[in-house]
Amino acid sequence: MTLNDRFIIKVPASTANLGPGFDSMGLAVDLYLTLEVEKSDKWNIQSVSDELKGFPTDETNFILQIAIKTASKYGVNLQPCQIQVASDIPLARGLGSSAAAIIAGIELADSVGNIGLTQQEKLLIATEVEGHPDNVGASLFGGLFIGSYQDNEVDMLSISNISFEMVAVIPDEILLTKDSRGVLPAELSRECAIQASSTANLLVAALLTQNWGLAGKMMSQDLFHHPYRKPLIRAYQEIEEMAKELGAFGVALSGAGPTVLCFTEKGKGKVVERGLKSEFSRMSTKILTIDFSGSSVSSVERFVK
Missing domain, CATH: 3.30.230.10 (Ribosomal Protein S5; domain 2)
Known part of the structure; x- marks a missing residue:
């Protein structure tokens, strides 16, 4: 060019x-x-x-x-x-x-x-x-x-060939990746590694087949980083619970955090964003598309x- x-x-x-x-x-x-x-x-x-x-x-x-x-x-x-x-x-x-x-x-x-x-x-x-x-x-x-x-x-x-919306809940405070990585374990047991990798494999299959409920379930069952990073994120549990009540099919940290992403089927993001914005007014909320x-x-x- x-x-x-x-x-x-x-x-x-x-x-x-x-x-x-x-x-x-x-x-x-x-x-x-x-x-x-x-x-x-x-x-x-x-x-x-x-x-x-x-x-x-x-x-x-x-x-x-x-x-x-x-x-x-x-x-x-x-x-x-x-x-x-x-x-x-x-x-x-x-x-x-x-x-x-x-x-x-x-x-x-x-x-x-x-x-x-x-x-x-x-x-x-x-x-x-x-x-x-x-x-x-x-x-x-x-x-x-x-x-x-x-x-x-x-x-x-x-x-x-995949389509859904996301609602990002963005805290005011920053979280550097190096700090968020510092809480992760150096090793996983074989049993944990098998479970963690099978969860990731099934997430991919669920996304590709648009099985949104299964995709959300796999997001919530992550063993690689969520159990260690969620305590660093203010109100993560509350955001997850409310997002799912409002219609999100899954919730996950965006990268190392602190942004929390709430995944919705196409067209449902506005309802989820409106509810989260009302409840967590001290954080920024934004609808994202792919x-x-x-x-x-x-x-x-x-x-x-």
Whole structure:
């Protein structure tokens, strides 16, 4: 694809795990990180979103570091760019803000440096940075993403023939992934591992066959991380109980938390969101839908401000 000197990179947010799909299952959602890029004589990245105002504006910015390192991997020196960045992805809330930034940096390197990366190459680079493929894979490919990272390879499937809504309940406080990972056990017994993996397997089958009740049951039976992380999340139990009373078929932490996702059949999200917003007024609530497009790069003329 030939781009003009100005172009747009758009990357969706993601939720990971969906309960038992720990570090292997992700879902792209309709919140976005957007970069408007113009080639320049020096690097400068400015935010038009208040939440990103404190980030570096030069090469030390995380997105630019990813771009420069990616290009360097292929022996390419990037021409500097002037970048405006906007995001409606909450930071450190379990909605893949760092994964979206990683994908944006890789797309920036590929576009400015004319590297010609395949989707699989982008995925591997992103997974090596992130450590697991769930969030980055969903942001890159869109839809429901299932991936396995072993021996420096990522095997994956991206599934688009699936449809449901989610209501995100987003606490004000942040929860860093490294802190949330710190409460997880180093090992699981064989019996626990069998039960945990069978639950994850059945979750996938339930989602693909639209057996929503079974999918929700498997979400609630996760053994990989929910038992250890739920105590860190304010009002998790109350949110789960009320969401199910309102019609949600399943509830799970979004990634490492603290956002709680309540899954509903299509068309039922408004009722669930309205009830949760009334009861948990000190938290933000938002209806989310699945993004099926994944990351995109387009000439600025096609971008409607």
